[in-house]
Structures are given as C-alpha cells and as structure tokens.
Amino acid sequence: MSHVLEDKDLLSRSAFLQHAPIWHRPDSKPDRQIEQRTEHGIQYPTRPAKPEDVFYQRYLYREKRVVSFRKAQLPRDLNGFHRWHNDPAIAPVWELSGSKASHQEYLSKMESDPHQFPVIGEFDGIPFGYFEIYWTAEDRLGPFYDVDKFDRGAHMLSANARFRGWRYFSAWSRSIVHYCFLADLNTQNVMGEPRADNKKCWH
DSSP: OOOOOOGGGOOOHHHHHHHOTTSBOOOOOOSSOOOEEOTTOOEEOOOOOOOOSEEEEEEETTTTEEEEEEEOOTTTTHHHHHHHHTSTTTHHHHOOOOOHHHHHHHHHHHHHOTTEEEEEEEETTEEEEEEEEEEGGGSTTGGGTTOOTTOEEEEEEEOOGGGOSHHHHHHHHHHHHHHHHHHOTTOOOEEOOOOTTOOOOOO
16 A cells, blocks of 8 residues: 655654654653752753763764764763863863862762763764763853753863864764754753863864
C-alpha cells in the first residue's frame, strides 16, 4: 500500500535538526517548579538535575568526526583540567592557573553549584575542550541585561591544540549552543561573556 505524505506530515531539515530527540539525553525535570530569587531580585524556577555523563553527541559530516559533551568528573578529568589551565596560552584568559589541589577544589565547587556544571568536549573520544554551562539568571551576568529566567550561558575553552582553528570552533561552538536550546524549549537566548582583551588568533 502506498502512502502519500500530506503537507502537515512534512518536516523541514532545519526543524528536524532542532527538535529530533536523538542528539541529547533530556535533562531530568524537577518534580515541582518552585520560584526562587537571586540576591539581585531576579526570579527563577527550580533547575533540573545536572547530567551524569555524556549528554550530547552527534556525527559531524563535514569533519567526519563525532562530537560529544559529557559532564566533567573527578578524578577522571583532573589531570587534563590542571594541564590545560596551566598552559601559558590559556592561563592569562581563564585566570585559573594553580596547583592540582586548587583545581580539584574548583571542580568540587562546580559540582555543588546548582546553576552550572563543568563539561568536557570530545572529538571521537579525544578531549579537546572545557566548558561551563550555566543558567544566566543566577550567574554574575544576570544583573547586567534584561535576563529571561530560562536564558543559558556557556564559558568555552578550546584547549587541545590538535583541534584548534575555525573549522573545529564552528563545529563545537554550534553544538554546545544547540544543546542549550534543546535541553529546555523555554530557552530563547544563549549568552557569552568573553574578555574584551582576548584577541585570539585562530590558525
């Protein structure tokens, strides 16, 4: 039996890429949405639980690689985090150079902070970058613009020299933003806050 698609059955490529539930593992929603307020008076709801491991993964046809994002974990990612943040090219921008003990403390605090979580990005299972995904309303950025309570933000660090350059940046930056929009359909804005003096040359 043949089946004729009607217009209402058609799904555009762009809509499929945005809404198909195959790119990420949905965040677990809280049982109750309790409105809270920051010290600046910004109202926000109870946030979902953080991912446990890999929460986004897709094959990139142009790069012929799989990009994935997973929550950073101790002690698994401590050595890489420590090495990256003591890199002379990275330390002046992120201002997180220090001892391994200080980096363990930093990641531990991230784990207990409900408004953000640390992320390791990988290409074909090889770590290439460190990210921090956060809810903007509760972040230091919130008071500086007309924030919506579902806005998200991301700090981004391309740390592995093997995967630097515009080609890779375009791939992973779009993917991390894609996740932010997929994770909660109420999210309409994904923000960033790069340093004004960070004049990065991609090569």
